[in-house]
Amino acid sequence: MEPTWQHTTVLLNEAVTALLTKPDATYVDATFGRGGHSRLILSRLAPAGRLIAFDKDLEAVAAAAQIADARFSIRHAAFRDLGELPPASAAGVLMDIGVSSPQIDNPARGFSFRNDGPLDMRMDxxxxxxxxxxxxxxxxxxxxxxxxxxxxxxxxxxxxxxxxxxxxxxxxxxxxxxxxxxxxxxxxxxxxxxxxxxxxxxxxxxxxNAELEELQEALEASLDVLAPTGRLVVISFHSLEDRIVKQFIAKHSRDEVDRRAPFAPPKPMRLKSLGRVKPSDDEVRANPRARSAVMRVAERTEVAA
Structure with missing residues (x-):
């Protein structure tokens, strides 16, 4: 029998609570993984709500196929492909960045130095x-x-x-x-x-996996996909990722002045930062892999760019 690789979702309740403000709207889980966030989102969605998930890992897509819920769909695609969704179509976009426990723990994937396996490391x-x-x-x-x-x-x-x-x-x-x-x-x-x-x-x-480039592209795409007042929730696990997220939110949380046209009115800000969250001490004790996680939350402004 093939082993079942377990995954403990980090900041589960915190992320879903920050994300889901309109139970009858459409949401995006841009990094399905093993579906911890998706399942909790579905449990809180109204009958009219919808959840669209993305993942480029075929094992994650196979796990998603086990969810029998007409409100849910999964795409075998990278989260940089968010821009394929209609503009202003989502009330929230969730990104849980990095590698999942099943990827790390399965030696055949080649992500970990703790067990011997082929030196692969591709998520797709x-x-x-x-x-x-x-x-x-x-x-x-x-x-x-x-x-x-x-x-x-x-x-x-x-x-x-x-x-x-x-x-x-x-x-x-x-x-x-x-x-x-x-x-x-x-x-x-x-x-x-x-x-x-x-x-x-x-x-x-x-x-x-071109992770940092993909993160930057996904963040930019989220601005178009999010409807006004829609939430962007991003969980990252190391400083390189968190720096990109922090700078992206900061950049779009202020009016942009075009220095080439100093007398033109500035472009209105597109995001409002709602702060950051770290795992509790209890969560870190229960799941040591959560210790480096940082969740940042922002809200799409009412004013169109």
């Missing part, structure tokens, strides 16, 4: 290069930039050189264990309690 296994394929040919300087910028790893150059030396001597890396052991031999110091490979694995996952 039907397209794109795996981490192993990219590492087999990437120039040292490009590997250094990816590991430094997406993993905030200060030993990025040493790791990139070690990967290059390994593939010249013995061929490309093929498994998560091979990469984790190579990084452990290369990184001599690390924060207490953190595996030396943590930052490198994070960097490769973000790069292979």
């Amino acid at each position: 296994t039907t397209r794109g290069q795996s981490a192993a394929q990219w590492l087999a040919t990437a120039p040292v300087e490009q590997m250094r930039e990816v590991i430094r910028d997406y993993g905030e790893e200060r030993f990025a150059l040493q790791i990139a050189k070690a990967i290059d030396a390994r593939r010249q001597e013995r061929g490309p890396l093929a498994s998560t264990r091979e990469l984790a052991e190579l990084v452990a031999r290369t990184v001599k110091t690390r924060e207490p309690g953190q595996d030396p490979a943590t930052r490198t694995f994070q960097a490769l996952r973000i790069f292979v």
